[in-house]
Amino acid sequence: MNIRLFKPSVGEKELNKIKEAFDREWLGLGPLVSEFEEKWSNYIGCEMSIGVNSATAALHLALKAFHFEKGKKVLVPAITFTSTANVVLYNDLVPVFVDVDPATTVMNLNDLKNKIDADCVAVIPVHNGGFPVPMDDLMEIAQQNDLKVIEDCAHCAGGSYKGKKLGTWGHIGCFSFEEKKCMTTGDGGMICSNDVNLIEPLKPYRWVGIDKDTWKRVQIAEGTQENEAMHWHYEISVLGYKYNMNDVMAAIGLVQLEKLDQMNERRRKTITRYIDGIKEIPEISLYLPYTNNGNEAYWFFAIRIEDRDNLIIYLKSQGIATGVHFYPLTMQPLYEKYDINCNVANTIWKEFLTLPSHADLIEEEIDYVIDHLKTFYRNK
Numbered sequence: 001m002n003i004r005l006f007k008p009s010v011g012e013k014e015l016n017k018i019k020e021a022f023d024r025e026w027l028g029l030g031p032l033v034s035e036f037e038e039k040w041s042n043y044i045g046c047e048m049s050i051g052v053n054s055a056t057a058a059l060h061l062a063l064k065a066f067h068f069e070k071g072k073k074v075l076v077p078a079i080t081f082t083s084t085a086n087v088v089l090y091n092d093l094v095p096v097f098v099d100v101d102p103a104t105t106v107m108n109l110n111d112l113k114n115k116i117d118a119d120c121v122a123v124i125p126v127h128n129g130g131f132p133v134p135m136d137d138l139m140e141i142a143q144q145n146d147l148k149v150i151e152d153c154a155h156c157a158g159g160s161y162k163g164k165k166l167g168t169w170g171h172i173g174c175f176s177f178e179e180k181k182c183m184t185t186g187d188g189g190m191i192c193s194n195d196v197n198l199i200e201p202l203k204p205y206r207w208v209g210i211d212k213d214t215w216k217r218v219q220i221a222e223g224t225q226e227n228e229a230m231h232w233h234y235e236i237s238v239l240g241y242k243y244n245m246n247d248v249m250a251a252i253g254l255v256q257l258e259k260l261d262q263m264n265e266r267r268r269k270t271i272t273r274y275i276d277g278i279k280e281i282p283e284i285s286l287y288l289p290y291t292n293n294g295n296e297a298y299w300f301f302a303i304r305i306e307d308r309d310n311l312i313i314y315l316k317s318q319g320i321a322t323g324v325h326f327y328p329l330t331m332q333p334l335y336e337k338y339d340i341n342c343n344v345a346n347t348i349w350k351e352f353l354t355l356p357s358h359a360d361l362i363e364e365e366i367d368y369v370i371d372h373l374k375t376f377y378r379n380k
C-alpha cells in the first residue's frame with residue numbers, strides 16, 4: 001500500500017469543463033471566473049465573491065480592504081499556516097498571536113480578550129482543520145472592541161456553524177482551493193462578503209491595478225460602434241497584484257463545487273470510521289472533538305499521541321503518509337519575537353499527527369491505517 005496524506009479528487013468531469021475553456025480559446029480571467037464567483041456566492045449565501053489565485057492572496061487583499069493605518073495590530077491564532085500571519089506583515093501591520101484552546105486547537109476566546117488593546121484593528125479566526133471557531137461569541141467580542149473580522153476558511157469550504165455557512169459570519173471570508181483542500185482549483189482562493197462596497201474595490205487589486213479586466217474590454221469592444229476606438233482604454237489608480245483566478249481554475253472549481261458536499265460527507269464518514277477503529281487504543285486521543293451532524297467540513301483527521309516520532313517512522317515504513325498541522329508560528333524564527341504567552345500552542349503541537357483522510361480514501365485503506373496503529377501500540 002502507498003497511502004497519500006492528501007490528494008485532489010478530480011476526474012473526467014473537471015477535464016470536460018476545462019475543455020469548455022479550451023473550446024472558447026479563453027483561458028485567463030474570463031466568463032468562467034464570473035460564473036464560479038456567482039455560484040460560490042449562492043452556495044455559501046453571500047452577496048459577492050472575488051476569485052483569486054490563492055487564499056494567501058485573498059487574505060492579503062481582505063486586510064487591504066480596510067485601509068488600516070501602518071503599525072496597527074491584527075490578532076491571529078498561534079496554530080495556523082504561515083499565510084494567516086504573513087498577510088498581516090504584507091500589509092505593514094503587526095501580528096498579535098492568540099493562544100489556542102487546548103481541546104479544539106482553534107483561537108482561545110479568553111486569550112483573545114486578554115490580548116486586545118487600543119491598537120488592535122482586526123482579528124483573523126482560523127477554523128483549524130474545519131473545526132469552527134465559536135463565531136457568535138467571537139463576533140460579540142469583535143463588536144465590543146471595534147475589530148474587523150476576516151475568517152480564514154482555508155480548511156472548511158462548505159462547513160457551517162449554527163446553521164450559517166463559515167465565511168459569512170465575519171466582515172470578509174477567505175477560502176483556499178489549493179490542491180489539497182476540501183475542494184480544489186489547482187491553486188485558488190475566494191474573497192467573500194455581504195458588504196459589496198467593502199470588497200468590490202478589491203477587483204483592480206487582483207488584476208495589477210487595472211480597473212477593467214481584459215474580458216470586460218473585449219465585451220466593450222464587441223458592443224461599441226465601428227468608429228469607436230477607445231474600447232482598449234483602462235485606468236490604474238491603485239498598486240495592484242497579479243492575483244486573479246483564471247478560467248482553467250474556475251472550470252475545475254465549477255465542477256468541484258458540485259461535488260463539495262459529497263466530498264465533505266466522504267471525509268466525515270472516514271473520520272467516523274477512524275474514530276470507531278481506534279477507540280480501543282488508549283494511547284490515542286483525538287486532535288479535536290470531531291462530530292458528524294452532516295454540516296461539518298473537516299479538511300483533515302488528526303490524532304494526539306505521545307510517542308509521535310516512532311509512530312511516524314513506523315507508518316512510513318508501511319506506506320502510510322502522515323503530517324503535522326501545525327507547528328506553531330510562535331516557534332518559527334520569523335515570528336518568535338511576536339510570541340507572548342502562547343504556552344498551550346507551544347506545547348500541544350508536539351502530540352499532533354495528521355492521518356490520511358482525503359475524499360477518495362477507501363474503507364480498505366482506512367482499515368489498513370487503523371490496523372497498523374493497533375499493531376504499533378500492541379508491540380510497544
Ligand SMILES: Cc1ncc(COP(=O)(O)O)c(C=O)c1O
Pocket residue numbers: 053054055056057080081083084126152154155175176177178188189
Ligand atoms: C489556515 C490557512 N490559511 C491560508 C492558507 C493559504 O492557502 P493557499 O495555499 O490557498 O494560499 C492555508 C494553506 O494551507 C491555510 O492552511
